[in-house]
Amino acid sequence: TRRDLSRLVSKLPFYGVLGDDLGDYAIQIPDEGVIKDLWTEESYWYSNRVQTDSLVFVAGLDGLAEQLGVKKTLMAVLQASGRRIGVIQVSNKLDGSDFNDNDARLLMVFATQAAAIIENSRLFLQAQRSADQAQGLRRVAELAGNVLTSQESFTPVLAEIARVTRSEMVFVNVLDTQKESLITYPRWVYGKELAEPIFQNIYSPGFEYSVVSSQRPYISNNVPDDKRVLPSYRQIGDKLGIQKAILVPLVYADRVLGELGVGNRIDGDYDDEDYETVRVIAAQVASALDRLLLYEQTGQNLTRRLEELDAISRVSNELTTTLDIDQILHVIRDEVIRATRADDCTILLLKPRNEWQSLDKPQPARRIGMDDDMLYITPIEAEAIINPTSYVLVTDYEFSTFRALPKQARSGLAAPILYLDQVVGAIYIYHREPNRFDEQSAAFITAMAVKASLGYGNAERYREQLERSDRLR
Numbered sequence: 001t002r003r004d005l006s007r008l009v010s011k012l013p014f015y016g017v018l019g020d021d022l023g024d025y026a027i028q029i030p031d032e033g034v035i036k037d038l039w040t041e042e043s044y045w046y047s048n049r050v051q052t053d054s055l056v057f058v059a060g061l062d063g064l065a066e067q068l069g070v071k072k073t074l075m076a077v078l079q080a081s082g083r084r085i086g087v088i089q090v091s092n093k094l095d096g097s098d099f100n101d102n103d104a105r106l107l108m109v110f111a112t113q114a115a116a117i118i119e120n121s122r123l124f125l126q127a128q129r130s131a132d133q134a135q136g137l138r139r140v141a142e143l144a145g146n147v148l149t150s151q152e153s154f155t156p157v158l159a160e161i162a163r164v165t166r167s168e169m170v171f172v173n174v175l176d177t178q179k180e181s182l183i184t185y186p187r188w189v190y191g192k193e194l195a196e197p198i199f200q201n202i203y204s205p206g207f208e209y210s211v212v213s214s215q216r217p218y219i220s221n222n223v224p225d226d227k228r229v230l231p232s233y234r235q236i237g238d239k240l241g242i243q244k245a246i247l248v249p250l251v252y253a254d255r256v257l258g259e260l261g262v263g264n265r266i267d268g269d270y271d272d273e274d275y276e277t278v279r280v281i282a283a284q285v286a287s288a289l290d291r292l293l294l295y296e297q298t299g300q301n302l303t304r305r306l307e308e309l310d311a312i313s314r315v316s317n318e319l320t321t322t323l324d325i326d327q328i329l330h331v332i333r334d335e336v337i338r339a340t341r342a343d344d345c346t347i348l349l350l351k352p353r354n355e356w357q358s359l360d361k362p363q364p365a366r367r368i369g370m371d372d373d374m375l376y377i378t379p380i381e382a383e384a385i386i387n388p389t390s391y392v393l394v395t396d397y398e399f400s401t402f403r404a405l406p407k408q409a410r411s412g413l414a415a416p417i418l419y420l421d422q423v424v425g426a427i428y429i430y431h432r433e434p435n436r437f438d439e440q441s442a443a444f445i446t447a448m449a450v451k452a453s454l455g456y457g458n459a460e461r462y463r464e465q466l467e468r469s470d471r472l473r
Helices: 034-041 054-057 062-068 101-146 155-165 231-240 272-321 325-340 380-388 439-472
Strands: 005-008 027-028 044-047 073-081 081-090 165-177 180-191 198-201 217-222 247-252 255-265 344-349 364-368 392-394 411-419 422-431
Touching: 005 180, 005 439, 044 101, 073 101, 073 392, 081 101, 101 155, 101 272, 101 422, 155 165, 155 180, 155 272, 155 344, 165 231, 165 272, 180 231, 198 231, 247 272, 247 325, 255 272, 272 325, 325 344, 325 364, 325 422, 325 439, 364 422, 380 392, 380 411, 380 422, 392 439
Parallel strands: none
Antiparallel strands: 005 027, 044 073, 073 081, 165 180, 165 255, 180 198, 217 247, 247 255, 344 364, 344 422, 392 411, 411 422
16 A cells, blocks of 8 residues: 555556556545545455446446456455555456355455565565665765865765665755855756756745745655746756656755755655655755855855955056056956956946936946947946946846846946046946856945046046146146
8 A cells, every 4th residue: 555645556466467457556545435444444345246336436446347357356455563554356266156255254364474474575675775774874974074175076975865865866956145046056966967057046936935945845756747846946857857856955054055856766756755865865965065165155255355356456556557547447347357257348438427418318428348339328337327326236137127238148237437426437247147246246346446436537637737737838
């Protein structure tokens, strides 16, 4: 019996009939009714008129009986350790006679012996599986504990998880709140090749029901047809070819780090025991993931901050050696691209405010970078210019009200250039991938806008000084 599905399922061996003829022979056990009563209260049941017995039709056995030519049948309960674990069924006595209570009692004797054998086999397999599982869990813990830096591969850990759970694939989704995304990185996937990271917007509609947000597990043995699957998760399922899956949250020290998933069990469906195994493994993975993320964050932040400080220093040096605003802006543009790893950067200079059509319609004077002849203002630049109190950050244009420019841009960042409390321009960077810029990027771009303002001010004062000199001649 499969208690999770409330039905009796045929299992080998069969005698007198081919297994292919039986197909998926099963008897459904509803929550109530005559079949439920028979299963819970009777020790045996027989019918000598299968073709017309109403109970046969209620149990859904009429089709199989007609296919196999079953005219008379007898079932006896398999019971072990006080539990009903199934039934043994015989049909069509060789001499053509009817089944009776004596036959039922004899079959009950055989059923008792068969149940003991089945139960002993089950207990042995369960003990063997528990031992293998315990060894596998120790192995996972050992491998995960040995991964101390991001330079060390996590693949052996994922491979061992796949072996323990008998799954074709294992994957980890990492939560990045700064990028507002749940990210599936190729290096965190085992069993399938992933060409590029998959980003899921954690603020998209319905994401509050996700595993990482709700901290509730997900189990399904029919993922493609499961209506609970969110569109962003279905994208992962399609790319990885996931048919069956268990997904559990990764939590360490009360902090949600992401999700651990296993997919496509090799020998059957996932069940509650598999879930418990994955849940225990998740604790080990969460500890390792927290350690790796901390290592990456510390190393990346330090490297990134040093690059930003070097860029600011080079621009400061340029400010002391030249008054040529174009040269200064070119240096700023190059340093911004290098430090932020943006696909491109453009610096827009505006006409004086008295030449604007209105306060909400600034007029471009010229542009450096991206497209020097592009004498119009992008929507994100316009927002930064009209509301110059802060920067404007777009993590993903697909979910933004701003129109992407250029069209291939997925993320963007703009900061105003202020001189004497007036907006004189803007710095804009973009990238073809979403979630490439964050608050630290914005702080750096703002610092570069201040440097651009200093260069602009130096050039303006130099121009005014030349004009005064000309007037004195």
